[in-house]
Amino acid sequence: MLLSDVAAELNVSDSQVYHMVRKGELPAIKIGGRGQWRVERAKLEQYIEQKYAETASWVEQNPLSERDTDAD
Structure with a gap:
């Protein structure tokens, strides 16, 4: 994939x-x-899965306080 295709997929610049x-x-x-530059689709999918795992770990380690949930 072109870098511009990757950017569109991730919705970044x-x-x-x-x-x-x-x-x-x-x-x-x-x-x-x-x-x-070219990015293989499989590598992009691995990158996305890695980011999901990192985000899940971060969320687990940084729970919302009650004050944060009241803003919803």
Whole structure:
């Protein structure tokens, strides 16, 4: 997938995806003479699953206080 496709899938900017790739957070390959980045769909799905797991762990470790739930 093009980085722009990944950005659309995640609903973030192209530059955010580029930085995720450059930091090694999202696995990608650079191909072609112009060095265009590509992300394999399976790698993107793994990344999304990893983020779900990280978020679930964070939520578990940071429960809402009663004050936070009153805002709903």
